[in-house]
Structures are given as C-alpha cells and as structure tokens.
Amino acid sequence: MILRCGRFSLALDRPLVMGVVNVTPDSFSDGGRFRDPEAAASHARRLAEEGADIIDLGGESTRPGAAPVSEEEEQHRVLPVLEKLPDLCISVDTRRPAVMKAALAAGASMINDIQALTEPYALEAVAATGCAVCLMHMKGEPATMQREPRYDDLIGEVKAFLKEAVRRVMFAGIGRDRIAVDPGFGFGKTPRHNMEILRRLPEFASLGVPVLAGLSRKSTIGHITGRPVEQRLAGSLAMALLALEQGAKILRVHDVKETRDVIAVWQAFKNES
C-alpha cells in the first residue's frame, strides 16, 4: 500500500510518523514555542532528521477554549514556514478551504482536516491537486466538544462518519491512495471513549484506507498518569505502541526520535525489520 502525497509517494509497509509542528501562540502541548517562522522551520527540519515522514503544520489551535484565529492570521502563520521547507512532505492542519488552497499552492503535500473536508468548498480546494487528505472524526466544535460528550454507539458512529467521509471525497475524485482516516482521539471523546476506540481500532481497517492515530501528549494520558503535558513522553510512547499493535499505519506525534525507536522495537518483535 502507498499513500500518495502530492510529489511524494509514501510506502505503508512500515508505519509512518507524522511530526507535529504547531505555529500557534497557545498550543497546549508545546506552548507556542514555534511562533517565529524560522524557529518553526528549524524544528520541522529537526523532526525530519529524526525520522518524520510527514510534518504536520498547524496554525489554528483547536484546544478547547482557544482564541479564534482569522483566516489571514492562519495563513500568515503557516505559509512562511511552508515556504522554507520545499523539500519536505508537509501536511497542513486546517479546516479552511482558502488556507488549503494557499498551502497547496505553496507546496503542501497533504491536508489534515479535523472536520474531514466538510466546510463548503473544501473538497474543491483539494480534489484537483494530488495531495493526500486526512479525514478526522470530531463530535461537536473544539470550543465545547469536551463538555460531556455522549454516544449511543461510539464505534458505530465514528466508523459510519468516516465511511461516509471516504465515500464523499472519493466521489469528488480523490483516489483511495490519497486518503487516511482518523478516529480523532480527544475530539469530543472522554478518556473512556478514547480507550474504547483504541481497543477496537482494528475494526477501522475495513474502511480500506490507512488509519492515523493522534494520541501524543493528549489529556487522556494526563488523566491516566496524573502527569502535566510536559511529562507525558512515556505515556505517549506506550500509546504509540498500543496504536501500532492495533493496526494504526500513521502516528501523529510530537516526539519523533523516541517514537521511531518504539516502531523499531515493535517491528523487531513482529520480525519484519
């Protein structure tokens, strides 16, 4: 299996690592250390050297209660960083069609959308390009999604949403080899919901596209371990190993070097290295 990301073709015979670079002043997990484009670009370079296959660049904080960002501000955060990294496979984490268009024109290879290209004109922004898309499930809106999320049938609901999202983007002309899906850990989910999704992650394989898992430093790890965000490396690595074992093909992480070691150990255990 191959994931086509614009001018990059990523083989999925080993799990891929997506390294997170936030260009926000209020990102909960790295405290907006990379607001300056130069600093963000050099962090991205370091993650690529550590073994990130894809760099996920985000200019909008989706942290509950985060201040809204204008479209202009979001572009102003992301584009200068993107332009400094023409040789890397860059994903842009955005919900806005105008940002998608501008990012793709500036060389982005993937669009990672926490609302699965549901904004009007989002499909049009990506379809005619060769970029990959990550379609994520979210229940509610970032500002309020963690207020007592409830499901009658958690796995059924998330899976049905992703199945419909895949159908919709394929109908718009995006080939299966350009699509990844993501159950959206922490996006309208309690720690209990997140663990149930992880436990039943193998059921998402029937969607026929690679599953991306984003668990790195998330509050569920804080809930389990009692650790603040800057002390969640061990918890994140444990989550990465579980996600691999449950069939995730792409891991979205902050700590690339350490996650690559987890993958190496897992592969040696599977005798595939």
Ligand code: 7PJ
């Ligand atoms: C995710 C994301 C995730 C995808 C964020 C954080 C919050 N995109 N963007 N999956 N999380 N596809 O990094 O903790 O889980 S922002």
